[in-house]
Amino acid sequence: MKIGKGEIIFAVITVLFVASFFYGMAANPGSEFGGVDGAAEEVITDVTGGYEPWIGNIGFEPPGGETESLLFALQAAIGAVVIGYFFGYYKGKGRSD
Amino acid sequence: MHIMEGFLPSPWWQLWFVFSIPVIMFGMYRLNKLVSERRDLLPLLAVAGAFIFVLSSLKLPSVTGSSSHPTGTGMAAIMFGPAVTAVLGVIVLLYQALFLAHGGLTTLGANVASMGIIGPLAAYLIYKAGMKANINFYVVVFLAATFADWITYVVTSTQLALAFSSQAGGFIGLLQGFLVIFATTQVPLAIMEGALTALIFKYIIQVKSDALVELKVISQETVNKLRGISA
Incomplete structure (x- = not known):
């Protein structure tokens, strides 16, 4: 496919995205970039004083x-x-x- | 945005099923109609579903120092509407809940509501409004897909804040806490997803624009204009 305006704009946004990631790495030294779902779990545990999920995982859990x-x-x-x-x-x- | 198994107490997980199930049922009805009346459009449906599959498997790092994943639902919402997108969302969320311990079965109703229904609905409305306002097609697609992604995480934050506000003493403060985690992290990801979706639409216009015209996503004149042919 021909490289057109769309591809160029997409490439620019991608470069900006990668640059923002490197900036994030510099701004958060030592961060392992963990998932937000886990971070939300921590907040829940904090604010409730130790929330226990009322049911555990039902499906297959990767070891x-x-x-x-x-x-x-x-x-x-x-x-x-x-x-x-x-x-x-x-x-x-x-x-x- | 996957709310983990057991992380929504009663009555919230049931309430979100009550919200989602009618939409999923309507989506299955629409999907059935589409499959029986327009078999030729099935490949496009497969592409839209596959796009959600790919994007929701990618955990991308964000400037905030944490990772999250895009949703990929904007494309399906623009082409087939939010109800059909809800059904596609169920498939992806079930895969991740059953095989990856990501999300959960009891929280499926809530997760479908955010990723499969409300996010896509936002995309659909933005798309319709943008096209009506005669804004450039690709800009409208970009905006619709970006907000489908971002709104999904705003909804997740709201769902969690609602469920735990009584124990945390206050809805607003808790909502802010979740928004900082989810919505801020999601901003660069949502923009990236919007750009990718717009690019993919460029290729769909190139190879299969007649299907989009048939689905009334876009008019033939707009296609001609985008392809640089005078109508």
Whole structure:
């Protein structure tokens, strides 16, 4: 696909996003950039004086970070395959029509 | 924005199911109609669903020193409306609740409400208003997708603040606390998502604009204008 105005604007925003991340790293030294869901849990525990979830996890729980990142990567890969397949299909179809 | 299993006490988790279930039912009805009447549009639906799948799996670092993920729901909301997006949201949230211990089954109603319904509804309304006001299509898509993402996190903050305000002594203070965590972190992510969604729409216009015209997302004149062809 041709590089147009859209791609350039997207690239600029991406660069700004990455720059803001590096700024965030400098501004928060030692931060591991943990998830916000965990941070919210801490707030809940704090304000309630130790909230205990009334029910534990029901589904499968990944035993560790490795399995978790596998499943997240799988999720992204499945999505990317579907998107790529249909864009390729339509592009090829448009060319042969 | 995943509220973890058990982190919404009664009656809040039930209330959010009461809110979400009718919308999901209506979305399934719309989806059924779409699938039986317009089979040719199925691929576009798959792309919209896959986009949510990809984006909600990416945990991006933010300037605030924490990480969060985009939602990817703006695209589906613009093309198919918030009700159908709610159904797609259920699929993604179920996957993450069942296999990743991310979110939960009891909090599914609340999570669908924020990510699948209210965020997408904001996108849908912004999109319709922006197109009516004759603003550039890609700018409108950018705004709609950015706010779908951001509003989702505002809703999550509100849901948690509502549920715990009685124990924390005050709704407003608690809401501010959650907003600082969720909504501030989300700003750069939401902008990034808006830009990506606008770029993807450029490619959809290039390869499959007739489907968007059929779905009444965009008029043929606008397509011609965007492609630089005089109508």
